[in-house]
Amino acid sequence: MDNASKIELKLGFDRIRQSISDFCSTDYAAKRVEEEQFCTKADEISLRLKLTDEMKVVLMFEENFPTSGYIDAMDFLTPLQESAYHIDVLSLGKLKTLMDTTRRISAFFGSIKDGIYPNLKNLSRPIVSYPEVLRRIENIIDKYGEVKDSASPELHDLRRKLKAAESSLSKKANAVLKAAQDAGYADADAGVSIRDGKYLVPVSSANKRKVPGYVYDTSATGKTSFVEPLEVIELENEIIDLKANEAREIEKILIAFSDFLRPYVPDLLKTAAFVGELDFIMAKARTSMRYMAGMPIISEDGSLRLRKARHPLLEKALAKEGKKMVPISLELSPAKHILLISGPNAGGKSVCLKTAGLLQYMFQWGMLIPTSETSELPVFKKIMISIGDDQNLENDLSTYSSFLMEMKNMLSKADDKTMVLIDEFGSGTEPAAGGAIAEAILAKLDERGVYGIITTHYTNLKLYASGSATGVVNGAMQFDAARIQPLFKLEMGLPGNSFAFEMARKTGLPENIVKDAEARAGEKYVGIERNLRRVARNRRVLDEKIKKVKSTDKELSSLTEEYQKELESLQKERKHILEAARREAEEIIKGAGSRVERTIKEIKESQADKARTKAARSELQNFLGAIEQKKTKDEYIEKKMAVLQKKAVKKGVKAAPEHVVRKNEPLKIGEKARVIASGMVGEVAKVSAKSLTLIIGNISATMSPEDVERISSNEFKEAAKHSSERPRQRYDAAISKRKLDFKPELDVRGERLNDALYIVMHYIDDAIMVGVPSVRIIHGKGTGALREEIQKYLKSVGGVVSFADEDVRHGGSGVTVVNFE
Template sequence: DGRLVIPVAPMNKRRISGIVHDESASGKTVFIEPAEVVEANNRIRELQMEERREITRILIRLADGLRPSIPLIEESVEVVARLDFVRAKARYAVETDACMPSLSDGPELEWYHACHPELLLSLRRQGREIVPLDIVLTPGARLLVISGPNAGGKSVCLKTVGVLQYMLQCGLLPPVHDNSHFGIFSDIFVDIGDDQSIEDDLSTYSSHLRNMKTIVGNGRPGSLVLIDEFGGGTEPQIGGAIAQAILHRFVDLGLWGVVTTHYQNLKHFAEDTDGLVNGSMLYDRHLMQPLFRLSIGNPGSSFAVEIARKTGLPQEIIREAEEIVGSDYVNLDKYLLDIARDRKYWENKRMAIRQKEKKLEETLRRYEEEAETLRSQRREIIGEARQEARKILEGSNAAIERTIRTIREAQADRERTQEARRKLEQERRQMESAKGVGSGGNELLRRAPKAKKPKPEAPPAGAASRPIAVGDAVKLDGEGTPGRVLEVSGKRATVVFGMLKTTVDTARLRHTAADPDRAPARQASFVSTATADDLRDRQLSFKRDIDVRGMRVDEALQAITYFIDDAVQFSAGRVRILHGTGTGALRQAIRRYLDTVAGVASYRDEHVQFGGAGITVVDLA
């Protein structure tokens, strides 16, 4: 009671002065409050009572302050409760992968990938996957009669329909795909399980009949009926007949719903009656296990014989049972098995065809995208080629102009002029092979001057037979610039042509009457025929791509230096350097060098389909 006490053995209780408050259930311990702490305990009790009085006073003050706001508080409680309710529904929808289906006011049931929410969560906790349900009922087939093996999923299918429909009509999102369609039913009648009662004198069958009476008496076109094991619980022949009559009454009332049964007469009745449709739960005959998949359109077999064999029932019992029911029943069951097998086969075929069609569509779409990319790249490449062709044409025209200027400045003899004109004609024919180039070449060729016939030189007497000697006036074979021999050493001679001194074979020298000392200074600067021919051959054999893969950095940079120099000299416009990816060291070294070249306007990686980062495209200024 909030008093501080000491547990003491009964024999020692008189040795402590104080108040005995209680003793243990066994009587071996008494609880004594010592006299020394009685006053302290009294003080504690007083303080506790004062605390309670203070708490009461504070609560009264708070209640007095809140009392005027009671209506607002009640409204807030309702709002919070509603928000909590909405949040709880949303969390449950997320947990069960629920979606918002299409809704209609009247009866409608078209569900895809429907799952029983509690079964879904239970299997998920076990690490197993649920088999979803696809079910479609229409005004012409509004009552589904499901048959199939025991433990095949008929009742689960029935309960899934009831739970999801009730969830929707209670404002909860059902776990279905969002292309599903739900309607609103005015009533939902359910007959599942065994309602037998000793107190009410109800057997299993009589309890079912009482439920059927309620459905027939209250059912209307907007009602949903869910009945498990329809017609069971009594003698099969009369039970099947009564069930068929009740099912006929359901059709007349316009009810919607799902019923499960094993009765053959109900399967036949559903096949021949408008408003009814057969359905079956599929079963794997080879593995002897249910597939838990609903198939609408054909009745299902109970697989009683196959299941009996699987359980190990003696063969003589099974054969006797087949003889009792007759060959017609056994054959009918076999026909249903064959239908189920064929349906499964064609469903697999249809699924495989759909997958192939999807793959073909994806492949076609990818090819169309790649074709569009190639067309775009083709337009880009053609544009670049035309631009490069214009640059080549401009470079060729400039080369022709330089050749004309060289001929004029060199005052060439007739043979050299004819050679130059021959090469110009050859280049013109080469350029005419390119579209739109021939006219420019013809125009420049017409502008080339005719060869000026130099006055024949009067060679000194005996020049034809006299050997080359120091001080002789000579010229190179095929050239018009005179020079003076400074030194002769065997078959080599040192000759000065204006400001240029060179050593050549004496066989290439010819005596001339021209005075080298009086020749114009500009004649000392000349380009030999061999040099011009070499330059043109290099230009004709120049390629816009260079491959430096496998080279060391210094080797690659030396090769690229000569390559870029030629490209700038020949007005290449755009070139490509193939260096590969590798570690990237060669690529970086090449680009550092390109940054130092004045003739390089820009550079970039090649398009990914033509080499990507392994090729550098260089645009020249």
């Protein structure tokens, strides 16, 4: 795409690119960030977005995924293809780190079920780990990056002799010192000094000739001389020879290993590229998390729908001032493909234009964008812009001349696969002529089907966009006329008002001047502006009424649904009670017939025995009374149902999202680090349990791991340029405490995707901790994106046995039921 660097600078994407680069651990990834370009192929864009989105989920939820150990290896692996080159000890340590990181990455994706993170898993599939190579490396160096004594029998023998010689040297030096002390040549509390690897005996300068040897140095006062005894020199020479033989043996081991490794180098180069690519994707994912970005939908019908879009850079800047970003929503389609935004100065027109342009560029570059995941964006072949003042004194171009040159370029290249962004359309010259030229250009862009977002103050352009036959739609930046301040909200379908006279009054311009200006503007202009305000005011009142009606309708629908469920439950209960009562009545009636027959028989048999007849009649009367009592059971059931129908169901309260804390793993050989106290940066050469060795320029420094911090490749380069600057320490935000009162049902409807996932993650943790058998997560149906992401996360949780959509009578796919072990 032409002028890509200019477009990135104007839209602010250069700062997004730098933000991604700052998260890179390797030079390979930083170079990928620098070289990645605006893409015009939908399949490629989709793959880039999916890889980044999957990595974002991995970083948020997968504790076992390795986030450290990403180092550059291309610089020492590439020369190994030539037989004249062999690997050194530091590079061998880096290779071990690389292979260990690759092994952990392969193990992670190997343990993941099919269908989870499919694109990342497919990316890692060709990578092969070589256990034999790693085994040989571990036979040569230990976990601290030092060559082992057991690397070869010869090395083992040399080091044994070296230790014996060094031990003898120490004893010999101490013996000479003891003799000098006994003779009074050295102080009683003096000790052997080691300088540049030489053992020196401190004696008084007056007696320095009495100790056979060479005077190596003297103290600052000149009173003490440091003598290298003759007895020690011979042993030191022997040690020097042993160390030279040791170095030759180590070189021999490394040459042999390099010859063994050479056939694997082409595959190892692919592995190094894979680790660098994963570092690049991880940097994009971390940047997306920083901006709370999500994956939009690639539009198939050419529509551009941004919902709750936020400018990532402006949002961060406002957050530092304690302010909130007002999200924007807009929609373009093949029928209405150009948005003409008007409104007061400083009302947010340019921010709206740059937000849409930046998010479109990020999307086609392969970045997740800070907007609702239901947003849809088309794929453009090119983006063309006219933003800001591009006057050029050298080429004799004024502001308006440069604008006309840009319009000429747009008209020669723009088509229906082009997005144009024009700020302050037509300004910079006489208004009547400027407005006419702008309208003619707008008509031509409209005719070609060009997509665009344009800001303006010209009334003739607003009237053009109001025509039903055009592909241009008006958009207004809302303004609070009562308080005379902008609301920074975009309203589609209405032209905006400049509110120039109102703002003049607010700034304190004399009223007589304002009225004179209104008179000079003419009744027609003032009338148009007044009508625009009236339309906007009526539209706002209408929208508020519609919103209230929708809210009431939603509440009624909810109540209707609740009462419907309650009614169904009551009807089931009533049916169950009636069936039980009917069965009991049938048994009673059957028993009553038998009892009547038995009573008649007894009366007949008693033959007028009054006592027995009376007793039989009394028993029958009691039995019939019991039957009458049973008849009142239906009335009892009806009363019970009436009471139950008055019950109301209360809703729960949503939980608050928590922050994800980035994992902090131990440093590994080859990674970049910064000394916290001094700000000096270097590369890790050796690592042990209690210390590590950092190469800072030409100096090796050993220090505690707690005194250094891991840094990215970009931070390393920047600090190397400005080593005197002290680094700023960054602190993670504290993790908020989990709620103590656990509820078996969670409602995340209305939450953003990221916030909803945070809530669900900690809610599931609490559920497992409490030990409940199952929970219900209410996420609503919508587009299904929230349900899909929640269920994708549930697949990765160990304690979850199963999950499924709720019964259709109780929410269906809008509710997920989770069962635990």
